[in-house]
Structure formats: C-alpha cells, structure tokens
Amino acid sequence: MTDARRSSLLPACRIALFAAIIMATLTVAATASALSPELVSSDESGIHLTLAVGDPTVATFVVDGVEYSLVTLPGASTTGEPGMPELPCVRAVLGIPECDAVELDVTTGATRRTGGIRVIPAPGIIEAGEGELSRYPRIESELYESSGIWPERPARVTAPRWLGPQRTVTVELYPCRFEPSTGELLTHETLDVVLRFRGLRSSRDETGARTRVRPSQERMLDATLLNAESARSWLRRGPLSGRERPDDYYSTSENWIRLRITERGLHRIEYGDVEGVGAAASVIDPATFRVFTGGGLPLPEAFDAARPDWMGECTILVDDGGDGSFDAGDGVVFFALAEDGWSDDYGIVDPDEPHYQNHFANENVYWLTWEDEGTASGFSAAPLRMAEDDLQNSPTPIYLDAQFAR
Numbered sequence: 001m002t003d004a005r006r007s008s009l010l011p012a013c014r015i016a017l018f019a020a021i022i023m024a025t026l027t028v029a030a031t032a033s034a035l036s037p038e039l040v041s042s043d044e045s046g047i048h049l050t051l052a053v054g055d056p057t058v059a060t061f062v063v064d065g066v067e068y069s070l071v072t073l074p075g076a077s078t079t080g081e082p083g084m085p086e087l088p089c090v091r092a093v094l095g096i097p098e099c100d101a102v103e104l105d106v107t108t109g110a111t112r113r114t115g116g117i118r119v120i121p122a123p124g125i126i127e128a129g130e131g132e133l134s135r136y137p138r139i140e141s142e143l144y145e146s147s148g149i150w151p152e153r154p155a156r157v158t159a160p161r162w163l164g165p166q167r168t169v170t171v172e173l174y175p176c177r178f179e180p181s182t183g184e185l186l187t188h189e190t191l192d193v194v195l196r197f198r199g200l201r202s203s204r205d206e207t208g209a210r211t212r213v214r215p216s217q218e219r220m221l222d223a224t225l226l227n228a229e230s231a232r233s234w235l236r237r238g239p240l241s242g243r244e245r246p247d248d249y250y251s252t253s254e255n256w257i258r259l260r261i262t263e264r265g266l267h268r269i270e271y272g273d274v275e276g277v278g279a280a281a282s283v284i285d286p287a288t289f290r291v292f293t294g295g296g297l298p299l300p301e302a303f304d305a306a307r308p309d310w311m312g313e314c315t316i317l318v319d320d321g322g323d324g325s326f327d328a329g330d331g332v333v334f335f336a337l338a339e340d341g342w343s344d345d346y347g348i349v350d351p352d353e354p355h356y357q358n359h360f361a362n363e364n365v366y367w368l369t370w371e372d373e374g375t376a377s378g379f380s381a382a383p384l385r386m387a388e389d390d391l392q393n394s395p396t397p398i399y400l401d402a403q404f405a406r
C-alpha cells in the first residue's frame with residue numbers, strides 16, 4: 001500500500017481518542033468525618049482494631065401513636081436491617097491472608113445504659129403496584145417482643161470475598177445496642193476487635209508468583225482497606241481461583257487507550273495521537289501494537305446467556321516506516337465498525353432488520369494496547385497483522401466502495 005493510496009482511504013474517518021479509563025471495580029464514598037476504627041496492629045497473628053465512641057444523639061419520633069427514638073453517631077453508618085432496631089454501625093474493610101476461617105473476638109470498655117427508649121425499627125419496602133408509590137414502613141419485627149440484646153454481639157465479621165487480587169472481610173462494629181424488654185440502650189465507650197486466622201495458607205504455600213497488581217487496583221485497595229499496607233504481603237499467588245480468565249485480559253498490559261468510533265471504515269492512529277493522551281509514544285515497540293473490540297453488540301438480555309470472556313483482536317497494519325521504531329509520522333491502521341450499521345457486518349444471525357441500530361450507545365469502542373521497548377508482551381499469541389499487497393498482479397482488484405454498496 002503506498003502512502004498516497006492509504007491516505008485516500010482515510011480522509012473521512014474521524015478518530016476520537018481518549019485516555020485509558022482505568023476500570024476500578026469499586027469506588028468508596030468515604031468522607032473525612034466518617035467514623036473509623038483505629039488499626040492497632042495487622043499481621044499473620046491477627047488484626048487488632050479499636051474504636052473510641054462519643055455520645056450518641058437520640059431524637060424522638062411518634063409513628064402510629066408509638067414514641068420511638070432514633071439513635072445516631074456522627075460519622076457512623078446504620079445497621080439498616082428492615083424491622084430490626086436502627087442503630088449506628090461502623091464498618092471497616094480489611095485485607096486478610098488466605099485461610100480456612102476468620103475468628104472475631106470483641107471486648108467492650110465501659111458501658112452506659114440509657115432507659116426509657118424504644119429504638120425505631122429500620123424501614124422495609126413494600127413495592128408499589130401499578131399507579132401507586134412504593135412505601136417504606138417501619139414495622140417492628142418479633143425481636144421487639146423478645147428478651148435479648150440486639151445485636152447479640154458488639155461486632156461481627158462478614159464471610160471473606162475477593163476484592164481483585166486481595167482477600168477481604170468487612171468488620172461491623174455496633175457501639176450502641178438495644179434491649180427491647182427493658183427499653184435500655186447500651187452504649188460501649190470503646191470497642192476492641194481482634195481477628196485471628198485459622199488454617200493460614202500463605203505461609204505453607206509459597207508456590208506461584210504473586211498476582212500482578214495494576215496501579216489502579218493498588219489505588220483502589222489503598223482507598224478501601226484500613227490495613228492496605230500490611231495486606232500487600234497477602235496478595236493472591238498463582239493463577240486466579242474461581243472463574244478462570246483467558247490469557248488476554250486488561251491486566252496483560254499496562255498500556256490501554258480507549259478509541260471511541262462513530263464511523264465505519266479504516267482509521268489511523270497517529271504517533272501524535274498516542275502522545276497527545278499522555279503516553280510516552282517514543283518508547284513504544286511498534287511490533288507489539290494490538291487493537292481489540294467487543295464487537296459493538298449489546299450483551300444478551302437473558303442473565304443466564306453465555307457472555308464473551310474477552311474481546312476479539314483486530315487485524316491491523318502498523319506503519320512504522322520500516323525502521324522498527326515508533327516515531328512522528330508513523331501510525332496504526334485498523335478497520336472499525338460504528339455503533340450502528342449493516343447487520344451482517346456485526347455477524348447477526350437471522351437479523352430482524354438488514355440495518356442494525358444500537359439503542360444503548362452513540363459510539364463503538366476499540367482498545368489500543370502496546371508494550372514499551374525492552375518489556376516483554378504479556379499476550380501469548382503473535383499480534384494480528386494485515387497482509388500487504390500492492391495489487392499489481394491482481395487480475396480482478398476489489399474496490400472497497402463496490403463491495404459494500406447497497
């Protein structure tokens with residue numbers, strides 16, 4: 001392909017380039033004033049937290065003729081279990097090592113008792129019928145007729161779950177508890193929680209490298225975990241457990257640029273485009289360029305329908321001027337579909353309409369990735385490249401416009 005011919009294919013193409021959007025799986029709404037336990041220690045022998053509690057605020061409400069108290073603590077969340085007393089709750093997310101079980105011990109400091117209180121139940125929800133509004137009534141559960149204290153213990157720990165490469169638990173601390181039969185509110189001035197790990201796996205299984213953590217994941221863990229620093233030594237080892245990811249995934253490379261496509265045709269990403277979004281274009285190894293796309297169709301509506309594991313790789317042309325380095329004037333050429341187009345372009349079997357219209361997006365998305373000079377590509381297969389043909393010996397040249405004329 002000569003430069004002149006290539007440029008004649010491209011003038012109508014519009015390329016919108018945006019910096020890679022890092023896909024944080026979790027954002028945490030934490031305010032500066034949020035009440036949080038203090039981390040005393042965190043290692044494989046256990047995690048120790050302590051919480052000093054100020055005075056709760058008690059406001060009085062009358063609901064259906066019954067006088068209730070709403071108990072709040074500045075910066076604390078609430079228990080929020082429908083029908084159960086609505087009480088302050090302080091949550092902390094902690095990184096933990098891989099183990100068979102997590103045990104929680106909690107001790108309380110001085111406890112104040114306030115009498116003559118009926119703590120308001122947390123609202124439930126009654127879904128609206130057609131033409132009605134949903135209601136959120138506060139209806140007492142059977143607990144209000146029982147003799148125990150709620151919550152039963154002043155702290156609890158959730159079942160472990162993976163947060164990216166980190167095993168985590170959430171600890172809930174209940175500085176205030178309620179005894180319905182006596183009408184007393186118990187306020188613990190301090191709470192001390194110790195988590196211990198039974199059947200530790202990290203020390204007995206040293207096989208396999210630690211999972212590579214992307215900077216975005218590290219920021220997410222730092223913002224979420226109370227013990228992010230010590231939890232780093234407990235990051236997952238070896239291959240992913242549970243649902244296996246294919247080899248090719250976003251974690252396979254550090255470098256991704258999101259390409260937002262609104263016109264079907266050949267597109268060219270210039271050296272300056274890559275540099276323009278803040279990437280160090282001069283250290284890119286052009287042999288490692290790849291372009292991926294999910295295809296442009298929405299995911300199936302049925303929740304149990306098969307979903308793609310990963311995107312498809314596009315066959316691209318890398319124009320590096322033949323010198324093996326990525327410089328000004330070089331570029332990456334690829335064919336892309338817009339968000340709407342002819343159904344057979346998208347591989348739609350038995351389309352309802354010959355022309356497919358995307359009702360969910362105003363652009364199709366492609367992803368450009370690469371490695372820097374001297375760093376190995378994490379992808380297992382060779383990148384897909386267009387074959388170049390000068391068409392000199394072709395008896396019946398194919399004209400792009402004719403092939404897709406309708």
Ligand SMILES: [Ca+2]
Pocket residue numbers: 320321322323324325326327330
């Ligand atoms: Ca070059």
